[in-house]
Every structure is written in structure tokens, then in C-alpha cells.
Amino acid sequence: MHGIYRKTPSQDEQEASALKAIELRDLQSQFLHLHHNKIYTKEALETSAKLLEVNPEHYTGWNYRKLAVQHFLNHQSETEADSESIQSVLNEELKVVENALKKNFKSYGAWYHRKWVLSKGHSSTDNELRLLVKFQKLDSRNFNAWNYRRFITMLKKISDEEELQYTTDMIYDNFSNYSAWHNRSVLLSHLFEKRGERQSHKESVLEEEFEFVRNALFTDPDDQSGWFYHLWLLDQTVKLEPFLLSSWPPHGSSRSVDYLDGRNLFPSMHSLSKDRMFPLVLYFSEPVEGVNSSTVTIECEYYANEDVIWRPLSANKFGFSQVWFTYLNLPDEVHSLKDCHVKVFVAQFPDIVSSSGFSCSQTSHIVFSLCVPSHDREHAEGQTVPRFSWKDKEFYSHATQSHDASLLRSLHQLKIAEESKSKAASDWSMKIISNEIAHCRELLSSTNCKIGKLTLARLLMAQNKLISYGIPNDGIEVHYEEILGLYHDLMKLDPVHICCYEDESSLVLLKQVTSSMESILRYCYQYGDSTSPRMYPCLCLRLNGLSLSQIGSVERLLWIQMLDLSHNKIRSIEGLEALQLLSCLNLSNNKICSFTALEPLRSLKSLKVLNISYNEIGAHAVNTRRYLCSSPMTHTVENDWNFKEFTNSGVKLTNHWDVFFIFRDLNLIQLDIMGNAVVNDQLKSFLFKLMPSLKWLDGENRN
């Protein structure tokens, strides 16, 4: 099946092959006869041995041999247990396996049979190790052999340290042994787990490993094995405790409950504004679980902590999420309140845990106040809402407007509260990363190595992350331009992977954009001039036309109400689900390929205006977001939708289940979808039916 040269067989070859075929066919049918009739005589066993030698993939043959051994062992227990004859029977099995492996070194059936025999406990594990050393000299990458080695070392209770030495020997023999490096990472992970909290030991081991792998990297920079291992070491170096990165509302802010603000005239189409629900969002440094009303407590005169339900904001069955949220429900009677103080205490108990097992040990607190306007400022229903326009002329850069209080309050978000800096983040991590950066630069000064450049870019970003977490860095500053330059070089050096570099590069760009108040202000625009009545929220972050292919740095954007991401290369909007205040979103002229890709929008209860025009929905037979989003195929959606009310509009579930799923819970007022292959009149009328709140669709009024 593999590695056989294509050629037309000669007449002689064909005849010989036909003879072999007849022989084998007879052997196989003879064998099946013996198997079905449970015949385990010496001759029968020889037949099966012959079969497995010629065709080790004949799995029923291995089953038969196990049955024969069992038959023998049962027979033995009737007389006296003769350990010598048991051993000789089992040794015979091992011989059959060896012959089979000579034919096909990768035969799963053969290797498993050997494992099965060894599990009986009568065979020599020392022999096995000797055999393995021999095998691995012939092919050091055979993973069946490595798996079997792990099995034997477990049986023999060989220590991880000893096995580590074995991988060291193999690696010194040949640096390009990915299997040995892999095994090394497995053994070290076990050792780290066992040692538990002895961080200092882990640190010294990691330092040794960095030195060890450096030999490989400098000897042959183009071999991948060492670089993948280096990436794992880096990951181990920056493993920190999870902590609270940011929140909405931010600490120390004074928020007016904006959508009850009389200036905002969105009609109340659902209970959200009626019940005065106010979102509270917690953004952690990595996915965590254990966020509930005991680990996070809220103190507010008008609100009972016990009633709070915290929910994860990302689709994750086992409860880990980077973003957690809840709604604060202010009762009707509460109004005309100047200062409703709210205190949130995060991580009261160390029960908030990341998936790596580290728990959040520091408590952060967030204090803010709400200003609840009086009833009479609530809007009247049915007021005509003008159509929202994304055109350039509607936006004024912040410089042309006087700084208003709401803008400054919003941008206050960017300062991460002092207490939130991670205590567990160590100076050691920073020292190691700086070291590795220096070594990497040294390597790159003499060779133009692709993975070396990529590693340097990643190291610089890792250093940047530690700096942003507040770890002292001796004044080293991250130069985004250098990192972006590295990715630019990589796109030229390795055009096959250009989109990978674009994606990583987008994240760097977004980090740069959001790195300071000054840089973010450059992208902030006012919607409409200050003289016209404010129909829509005023501040818009315009990130259009930046060649962005991925969304990131969302933790710094929780304050956003209007976002323009048009004219980019975005295929996934994962991350946007955290932007609970988002009401106007422009995704036109991107690379969104399906409705399922819009799933994150389902969490955005405030979303009113959406532009997804000029994307690629309906243009592809392959949906690359299907398995990352909820659908019947992933058993994450109940199949009992009330679809019947739509069946008479000529819409079939098989064609439109994703439209139904995404839009049925949205209350959009305005939607633009033109320029997508999937759009037709049927779809448009379906959308109007699905969203009673919808007033504008591609510029057409509902009537």
C-alpha cells in the first residue's frame, strides 16, 4: 500500500502472483475453518503461524492465537499449573510476533499480541527491553515501538529519571529525533506533576533543558524537532496563576446606565431594558472555571448576591471560560439614583482554577457606581428610528470634538488595576525569556532560519505579555515594529504559510493599537456631530482596512458600543461575545464564509445594527466554522426547534437551520447582507419573519 513503485507487471510476474494468490486464499479459508470450529491442535496452530507470517494484518489470526493460548491455559489449570510449559507456549507466541514484525514492523496486531502476552506476567521484560533497543536502532521513529517501550517500562516500574537518560542518549545520537524529544516532554511533565509545588526545582530543570535544546538548535537550525520542544519549554516558563485581567464596568468608574439614557432611542423590544438589566463582565488571563456567587461576591444596596448567576461566555461544555458575565437586575422601584455603589470581590476563595490546574489566589476588587435616571426619561415606544450609516462622513475623529466625560470614562478601562497584577508571575520567567531572546538573536545573526525568526517573534510577544502583567523588566520595552517586521519577513521567506503569519501578525497589531490611551484614541471616532440629536451611541472604534485576519486584545475593548471592522480579512469573530455593550457592528467586506461563523453574536443582547454585506456566505461548499460552533452535528443544539411556523414560507430547515439558529434570538433593527452568494428574496423575507424588530434590511424598509 505504501512506497511500492508503479509498474505494469510482466507476464511472468502476473503468473507468479496468481499462484501466490491461490496459495494464500487456500491458506486463509483453511484457517477460517479451523477458527470457526475451535480447532487448536499443533497443526492448526502451525497453519495460523504460517498465515500470520505471510499476512500479519490478518487480525482474526491474532484473535485465534489468543483463543488457543486461553484454551491451553484453561486445560492446564485442570492438571497442575506447569509454569515451564506455560512459558514455552507464550514464548512461541513471542516468536510468531517477531516473525510477523519482520514482515511488517508497523503491524498493530503484532505489537498488541506481544503486549497481551507480556500482560500475562510470565515473560521476561528484560528481553523485551533488549529487543526494543535493537528495534529502535533500526528505526528510531517507529511509534509502535515507543508505545511498547512505555508499556514495558511501566511494567518494570522503571523510573522516569532513567527513561529520561535514555532519551538523552537517543538525542545525542541524532538531534533530529522528534520521537525522543516528545518522550522527553512526557517524562518531564510527569516529573513536574509529581514534584508538585517545588517551583525552584522545576525552574532549574527548565534552565537545563533550554541549554540542552540549544545544542540541537545551533547544530541544525533547520531541523524542526528541537524548535517544537523549545516552544513547549517556553510554554512551561510562562505558566502563571490565572488572574483578573479586566472587567466591565472598570474599577473606579462611574457609569450611567446608558441604554436607559434618554438620548438613546432604541425601542425596547425585549425585556432587557424593561427589567433594567446591566451587564457585568469579568475577563481573566486564561480560561478558568469555578466562577460563582461564592468565589465572586457583589455588594450592592439594591441587589442580593445570592441571586447572582455567573455564566461562561464561550461555548465550552466543561465550564472553562476566559470571560464570565452576569446581569445586575435593578428592581423597578430603583430610579432617580445618583450614586448606586457596587463592589465586586473576585476570588474570595482559591476555587477559581485554570485548566492547567493553577488557582487564582489573589482577590481583586472592583468598585464602581451606577447612575440610574428617573422613569420619565425613558423613551416612548414606536418612535421612528433613522437608518444608521457607516459612511466615512458620519464619523468625526476625536480630536475635532472636545473631550467629553463619557469618552474619558470609557477609556479609563485601559489601566489595569494595580492589585490585578499577578503575584505568581515571576522575575525568573522574565529572566529566562530575555536570555532566550538573546540566544535567538545570536542564532539569527548567522543563519536566516524561518522557525528561528518565528520563535523570536513569539518570544518577544511573550516578553510583552509579562511586561503587561506588571513584571519588572529593567526598562526593556517591546518594539511592536520589530515584531511586525519579523512576520513581514516570514511572509516572504515562507509564502506557503502566509496566512498563518497574517493571523499571528494581526494579534500583534491589535496589541499595539490597544497598548495605550494615545494609540487607541487615534482610532476612536464620534458618530454624528455634537449638534445633531444623538440617536445612536456616540463613540465608535474604527479598525477598518488594517488587513486584520484575527480578532484579539478584546479584554481592552469591553467598553465598546460601536465597532467598525470592515474591509479586513476576518473569517472568525470569536472574542466579540465579550463585548456586551456592542450595539452597532460593521463586518462588511471580510471573509466570513457562513452564518455559523456569526455564533458569537448570539450573546450580544444589545446588538441592534449589523452589517455583514460583501462577505463569502454561501460561496463555499466547505464550512470551516461548522465544528467550532453549535449545530445538530456537534450535538450542542436541541433538535426540537419550533420551525413549523416558518415552513409555509417555502423555507426548508435543511437549507436555513443556521439562519434560524443565529438570528432567532437577535433583535436587530438594521441588517445589511447584500453581496453574499446566499442572499435571495426568500432569505430576506425569512429574516423579516424571524426578527419582528427588524426595520431595515439592505436599505429596504420593512413595509
Next chain:
Amino acid sequence: MGELKTEKHVEYILSVEKRKDDFVSVVMEHLRLNGAYWGLTTLDILGKLEAVDQDEVVSWVMQCQHKSGGFGGNIGHDPHLLYTLSAIQVLALFDKIEVLDIEKVSNYIAGLQNEDGSFSGDMWGEVDTRFSYIAICSLALLHQLDKINVEKAVKYILSCQNLDGGFGCTPGAESHAGQIFCCVGALAITGSLHHVDEDLLGWWLCERQVKSGGLNGRPEKLPDVCYSWWVLSSLIMIDRVHWIDKEKLVKFILDCQDKENGGISDRPDDAVDVFHTYFGVAGLSLLEYPGLKAIDPAYALPVDVINRIFLGN
């Protein structure tokens, strides 16, 4: 750029179906049911499934069923998960799942789940994440996923996740594209893909593309057309397929065709077989090569078959 010789490949597959007595067919006799799945799915993708006698195939498939409920690779061969999935998939292609005693097959499959959530391939106890995928895919197609402990099954698969983001056959085993397909597929089907680090795994997978444009299965190995499926479908499920050069891969697959006799081989100028013909054609379908039916990357069956099973009334 070459072109896909559809007619030749159809002829090749039909000829393999008829052949039972040449040496290669005899040696592969024990996995003929897998071969049926590869050949028939290829025919369906090429739009030519009607070229076979559906009743004959279905009747033969059912004869491969063992009294335990599982299927063997051929008539008279022992039951094993590997062939049970192929049987269900072949029946799905023909929309004939109803001929199965669903309870019986599902119980056979569910009975192979172990305490730790893993699956044995058969009564002899070999454990491998391939079997986790097979069990989950089979039961999902039969709407019987609640017969197993899905949470434990997922936890076991995750215990096989490696530090390069990939997966091996058992905990601690090296990452390999075939195993990655099985684990990512199983996680996809159970809605658990968010446990995967898409960027980390995506990078490991996209680094499988070598200079010739073909994909290998793990670092420092030769490219092989079958990885056009294992690696490609995994990339699609985690939405990182744009990280490889799709055009170069299309060219590699087309270069592996035997343009005179039909069929596709592992590498250019090697001998063809049904296994690589299927993976080549399925890979081209995932790459949106014109004229081919779309194939689902997780269930490895045409999209219209999957839609019928999961969205049909």
C-alpha cells in the same frame, strides 16, 4: 495544472470491486469492508454511486455482521470496531441504515467503552484513540450517543493530547496526523473542540506541508496522499486550512494519479490502491476542487448524507 481523471478513477474502483482473486485482493480480504467504504464514498463524491448494485452491496455488508452485533472485515471474520464503522457508513451512503438492528449494533459498540472512558477495538482489549473516534462517529450516525459516557470519552481523548497540541493513540504517545484526525473528529462530533488549542495544533498541522506541496504525517517524514485527508480535515475542523497552500496540495494530489489506468497512489509514480484513491479524491473535495460533491470533515461522509441524517425530519 493537471486535471482529475474522473472516468478513469470510476473504472478503477469498479474493477477493484469485481476483483476478488488477485494477490492484492486476497491479502486485503480481511478489510474488504473498509475497502467498500473507501470505494463507494469515492464514487459518491464523483457523482457515480449508482454504478454499483446497491442491493448486492447491502446484502454482503449485512453478511459481515457477527452475532455479537459487531461487523467483521469480511464474511466469517471476527467483529471489530474498525469494520463496524465502515458498515454503518456504507449503509448511510445508500440511506439504508434502517436495515440495521440499531439496538444490537449500538450495544456492541457501547459495550466496548472502558472505565476510564477509552474504547477497546474488540473483546481483546486493544485501546487506541482511533477506536474512540469510531465509537463516537458510529453512535452519532445512529443517534445513540447517549449509550456511552460522552464526558469520560472526551476526558480520555484529552489525556492523549500532547505538548505540541496534537494527539497520540494512547496517553504519552507521539502526535500523528491519523490520530489527530480521530481525536479532533471525536471532539468535533461531541461539541468539545474548544479544548483544542487551534493555533498551536494548526501550526503543527500546517508544518506538515513540504516543498512538493504534499503533506506528511509528522515531522521529518515523507509526504503521502492519505495525509491530504488526515491533516486537511483536521485543519478544516479547527478552521486553519487557510494556513496551507491549497493550490500546491491540489497539484500534489493530481500528480499522484495513474492517468492511464485510474486510481491514486501515496506518492507520484507509486502503485495505486483504493485507500489512496479515496483520500486523494476526498482531499480534493475538501479543497473545493470543481465538480466534486462536498464531504464532511468529521464524519467523512458526503455533506448531503450528513444533512439528511441530522437535519432531515
